Every structure is written in structure tokens, then in C-alpha cells.
Amino acid sequence: MEFGITVQGHVPGAAAxxxxxxxxxxxxxxxLVRCADRSGWKYAWTxxxxxxxxxSHLAASDVWMGYLAAVTERIHLGAGIFNLSxxxxxxxxxxxxxxxxxHLTAGRFEFGTGxxxxxxxxxxxxxxxxxxxxxxxxxxxxEIPRMWEQKDYTFFGQHFTVDSPRNVLPKxxxxxxxxxxxxxxxxxxxxxxxxxxxxxxxxxxxxxxxMAPLIDAYKEGIAACxxxxxxxxxxxxxxxxxxxxxxxxxxxxxxxVRPGRNYIATAWWLTTAPxxxxxxxxxxxxxxxxxxxxxxx
Numbered sequence: 001m002e003f004g005i006t007v008q009g010h011v012p013g014a015a016a017x018x019x020x021x022x023x024x025x026x027x028x029x030x031x032l033v034r035c036a037d038r039s040g041w042k043y044a045w046t047x048x049x050x051x052x053x054x055x056s057h058l059a060a061s062d063v064w065m066g067y068l069a070a071v072t073e074r075i076h077l078g079a080g081i082f083n084l085s086x087x088x089x090x091x092x093x094x095x096x097x098x099x100x101x102x103h104l105t106a107g108r109f110e111f112g113t114g115x116x117x118x119x120x121x122x123x124x125x126x127x128x129x130x131x132x133x134x135x136x137x138x139x140x141x142x143e144i145p146r147m148w149e150q151k152d153y154t155f156f157g158q159h160f161t162v163d164s165p166r167n168v169l170p171k172x173x174x175x176x177x178x179x180x181x182x183x184x185x186x187x188x189x190x191x192x193x194x195x196x197x198x199x200x201x202x203x204x205x206x207x208x209x210x211m212a213p214l215i216d217a218y219k220e221g222i223a224a225c226x227x228x229x230x231x232x233x234x235x236x237x238x239x240x241x242x243x244x245x246x247x248x249x250x251x252x253x254x255x256x257v258r259p260g261r262n263y264i265a266t267a268w269w270l271t272t273a274p275x276x277x278x279x280x281x282x283x284x285x286x287x288x289x290x291x292x293x294x295x296x297x
Contacts, residue, residue, distance in 0.1 A: 004043025005036050006080060006203075006240060009058030016054045025057070033068055037075040043110065044068065045080035045201075045238070049117060051124045062097045069104040077101070078110035080201060081183045084140040085116060085133045086160040088125045091140045095147040095168050102173040112201050113141060114183030135159065141180075141196070145230045148177050179234045187217040190237075194221020197228025199236040211239055 007029040015021035033044045046065055049056035058064060065077045079101075082094050101109040115133040116122045122130050136159045147153050152165035172178060181199035184190045193200040200218050202211060215237055222235050246252040 002042035004041055004045060004076075004078075004238070005032060006045040006047065007032060007058070008047030008049065008056040010055065011057045012054050016057070022057060030068065030071070033075065034071055037072040041075060043076050043078050043238075044072075045078040045110075045112070047080055048082065050121050052117070052121055062101060065101055065109070066104050069101070069108070072108075074108075076108045076110050077105055078181070079112040080203065081112040081114035081181075083116050084113050084137045084144075085122075085125075085127060086136060086140065087127050087133075088116065088122070091143055091160055092147065092162065092166070092168055094140070095144045096170070098144070098178055099148060099170045099172045102178045103170060107173050107178075109178045110181060110199075111178040112181040112183060113137070113198075114201070141182075141198075141229055145177060145180075148172050176231055179236075180230045181234065181236075181238075184214070184218075187214055190214045190218040191221040194218045194223075195225050197222070197225045197230065197233035197235075199234040200238065202237060202239045204240065208239055208241060 009026060009029065011022050011025045015025065036044055046061045046068075047056050047058055048061035050059050061079060061082075065079070068077055079098070082098065083089055084091070084094060098109065098111045115137050116127070116130060119128075119130055122128075122133070127133060139157050139159050143155055143157070146155075147168040148171055151167045153162060153168055154165055155162045179199060180197075181201045182189065182193040182196070183201045183203055184193055185202075185204055190200050190202075194217070200214075202214065204211070204214075218237055222233065225233055244252045244256050246255065
């Protein structure tokens with residue numbers, strides 16, 4: 001088992017509209033990554049989101065990881081994720097960004113991929129139906145390794161085209177390419193990641209114990225992988241969880257129930273249909289957190 005952290009530029013409340021406090025939030029998260037690096041943690045995963053006020057102000061994760069590469073020594077810097085939809089990021093640009101980060105980190109970059117984080121964010125790029133990005137991802141994910149391998153790359157696809165030979169540069173650092181991952185949220189996607197030889201990024205809100213069926217689906221998929229998308233099989237699963245760790249239990253509980261802690265609520269408002277159901281879920285989450293904080297040690 002290996003440990004990592006996820007940073008995503010969470011800027012809650014009034015700070016979301018204050019450039020000074022927004023800047024301070026970015027600097028705090030840089031300090032967290034540097035601390036994790038000094039402490040021997042394996043991964044720092046970096047989100048990339050767009051127009052999700054409060055939830056995440058980290059809209060240029062490649063720039064962010066380029067800076068982190070210079071101020072860390074050992075920790076692996078992961079894209080969680082680069083959106084592969086050509087309407088959001090042209091595939092050539094994703095290949096270029098990933099390869100350059102592979103150089104800047106001297107092989108510490110992890111290439112996480114996915115389809116985006118909901119209708120509000122995707123709508124920024126005029127993607128009106130999130131389901132249409134599924135076929136785009138399927139096409140693009142197989143082409144990026146070809147861009148890294150070939151000097152005269154061409155492709156005529158349904159979702160993007162490179163109609164005359166192009167040498168997509170830079171090529172990845174040394175031999176091979178960065179480890180490739182897929183963001184997963186249901187058994188079908190976990191199994192798909194396995195079949196394609198990709199690591200599974202389990203950015204979910206489920207308790208760890210409830211993840212067993214998803215892990216099983218992934219392992220069955222890996223066992224059936226005879227033609228990985230990249231040059232090698234990345235047999236790894238990430239499970240994300242929220243932890244508040246302080247020197248005293250009382251301090252941790254006090255932080256847990258602060259209104260600004262519930263950043264997931266912001267994402268619900270922006271990525272789901274508004275209404276009483278969302279309100280009920282948010283209120284229930286707050287009640288659960290409050291009840292937990294009041295439980296005796």
C-alpha cells in the first residue's frame with residue numbers, strides 16, 4: 001500500500017472572490033505537497049476543473065505540476081485528471097503536456113485521464129451531453145501513446161483528425177511513457193480500466209469497505225487484459241478518502257464541522273440538478289458530520 005494526497009485549489013466561501021485569499025489557498029496547497037514529499041508519500045494528485053467556484057480553482061494543472069516539479073524531489077505528481085475530450089483539450093495538446101511533465105519531473109509524472117466532472121463544467125466548453133464524451137475518450141486514449149511513439153503521426157478519426165504527418169513533441173523522458181490511469185466511479189468503469197491495462201483512479205465518496213466489488217471488477221478486468229492501451233500494464237488502484245488529522249482529536253473535530261469544510265456541497269450544486277433532493281443530501285451530510293464530532297472518544 002502506498003499513500004498520497006489530492007489537491008484541487010479548494011477556495012471556500014468569500015475567499016473564492018478574493019484574489020489575495022485565493023492566492024494564499026494555492027500557496028497552502030503547494031506547502032502540503034512539499035510536506036508530503038519530505039515525508040515520503042508516494043503521490044500528489046492534482047485536479048483540473050473549470051468554472052467550479054469554491055470547489056476547485058485549479059484550472060491549469062499542467063502549470064501547477066510544472067512548478068511542483070521544481071520544488072519537490074521524490075513524490076509522483078499525478079493528473080487527476082486531464083480531460084481527453086477533443087472539445088475540451090485537443091489530443092495533441094494532451095500528449096504534449098503529459099510528455100513535457102514527464103521531462104520536468106524526471107519520470108515522476110502519472111497520466112490520469114477521464115471524461116470530465118459534470119454538466120456545468122463540460123457546458124463551459126459547449127459539451128451539452130456528457131455521455132457524448134465516452135466515445136471521444138475511447139478514441140483518444142489509444143492515440144496518445146501512438147503520438148509518443150511515432151515521428152510521422154497521422155490519424156483520421158470520428159472525433160479528431162491529424163491529416164498530414166506531424167512529429168508530436170516532446171517525446172516522453174527516457175524510454176516508455178508515463179503510467180496511464182482512468183478515473184472510475186462504477187464497477188463497469190473499473191472493469192474497463194483493467195481490461196485496457198490502466199490504473200484505476202477511484203475518486204469516489206463511498207466508504208473504503210464498500211469499494212470491494214469495484215476492486216474485484218478491476219482485478220477481473222486486469223486478468224483479461226491481453227492488449228494494454230500503452231506499452232505496459234499499470235496494475236494499480238487508487239481509493240480516495242477524506243481525513244482530518246491534527247495533534248488532538250478535539251481540534252480535528254472542530255475543523256471537521258466548520259461550514260467551509262463541506263466543499264463537496266459546492267460541486268453538487270454545480271454538477272447536479274438543483275432541488276430539494278440536493279438540499280436534503282447536504283443537510284444530511286452536515287448532520288452526520290456534527291453527530292460524529294459529538295460522539296465521545
